[in-house]
Structure formats: C-alpha cells, structure tokens
C-alpha cells in the first residue's frame with residue numbers, strides 16, 4: 001500500500017471483528033511507526049494507553065451506564081465551536097444524516113439513536129481500544145502535533161490490515177476513564193480509538209464521507 005492509497009482508502013470503521021485479536025506486538029509496531037510523526041522540537045507530547053479484555057470492558061460498562069442514565073458528562077476541552085455556524089454545521093449535519101440514513105435510524109427514534117451511540121462505548125466490537133492523553137500544561141502546538149500522530153496511527157494500522165475509528169465520544173466521561181487507565185492528574189484525555197480488523201460486510205462500514213475539492217479551501221497567490 002502506498003501513502004496515497006493508505007490516505008484515500010482510510011475511513012472510520014464502526015464494525016470490527018470481535019473475534020480477531022490484535023496482538024500487543026502488532027499495536028506496538030503500529031505505535032512505533034506512528035511515533036515517527038513530527039512534533040515541534042521533537043517533544044513527542046503523546047501518551048498512549050492500550051486496553052483489551054477486562055480493562056476495556058470496564059470502560060465500556062461505565063461509559064454505557066453513564067450515557068444511558070442521561071449523564072452527558074463534560075469534556076475537559078471543547079472539540080467543537082461553542083456556536084455552530086455555516087459552513088461547519090451543514091457539514092456536520094450531512095455527516096450525521098448520511099450515517100443515520102444508511103443505518104435506517106430515524107433521529108426521532110430515541111431507542112435506535114441510543115443503541116447506535118452505545119456502540120461507540122463498545123468500541124464498535126473492536127478487541128482493542130487506544131486512549132490518548134496529553135500533559136495539561138502543553139500548548140496548542142502540541143495538539144497540532146497530536147493530530148499528526150493520530151493520523152499516522154490510522155495509516156500505519158491500515159498497512160497492517162487493521163482499521164480504526166477515532167473517538168471523542170469518550171471525552172465527556174474522562175473523569176471515569178482516566179482513573180481506569182491509571183492516568184495521572186496532570187494528563188488530559190485527548191480521545192479514544194477503536195482498533196481492529198474490519199467487518200467489511202457491515203453496512204455501517206460502507207459509509208464514505210465527502211470531501212471538498214482542494215480548490216475550495218486553497219488560495220493560490222503569485223506575483
């Protein structure tokens with residue numbers, strides 16, 4: 001797989017083969033490759049927690065229970081703008097409608113919406129979850145570095161036949177997740193990620209999101 005194929009073929013996978021284990025050796029290899037991601041002054045501001053088995057199950061249980069009890073939690077950082085506006089709200093809606101449409105979920109059907117949301121906390125069936133944290137005294141530049149690291153993991157995973165879904169869904173429950181990870185107070189939860197072999201036949205995995213053409217977000221200047 002060349003780099004363009006890895007980038008263009010990547011998509012968020014939301015149904016994994018629960019019976020196909022991801023070994024520690026495989027994830028270590030992926031993380032070692034991804035660790036080559038650049039960071040300002042090479043400070044490498046990432047910490048990764050890998051969860052499988054009971055450790056993973058405990059996180060599923062606590063997040064699912066909180067979500068289903070109506071506890072929306074509160075993330076330690078704002079992933080999204082506080083005031084949604086165009087064109088971003090439009091793109092967000094398009095993505096949500098596209099996914100729910102494909103799954104035949106009516107947004108008014110609370111049970112169906114909840115059922116789908118819970119699959120997030122079940123790591124979409126993936127046998128391994130990753131959690132990413134950052135020291136809270138790091139600045140915006142390190143969050144920029146973090147994005148490069150995360151994308152590198154996604155691409156390196158593909159090279160090993162695995163797929164991923166990044167998950168901010170865990171962030172509102174950081175106060176439950178971080179203690180379960182044994183993460184120290186000086187770290188913040190950036191996001192989670194499901195890692196596993198995809199169930200290629202699953203409908204949800206056939207959702208391909210759209211992108212703008214480069215001309216739509218690029219300004220060319222000369223002279």
Ligand SMILES: Cc1cc2nc3c(=O)[nH]c(=O)nc-3n(C[C@H](O)[C@H](O)[C@H](O)COP(=O)(O)O)c2cc1C
Nearest residue numbers: 010011012014095120165166167168169170191209
């Ligand atoms: C940092 C980050 C967090 C995300 N969190 C979630 C999540 O919690 N649940 C989910 O289903 N998808 C999540 N996504 C996936 C995005 O919805 C997805 O990347 C976007 O719609 C583009 O689709 P694609 O990844 O298939 O290209 C997240 C993506 C990123 C980069």
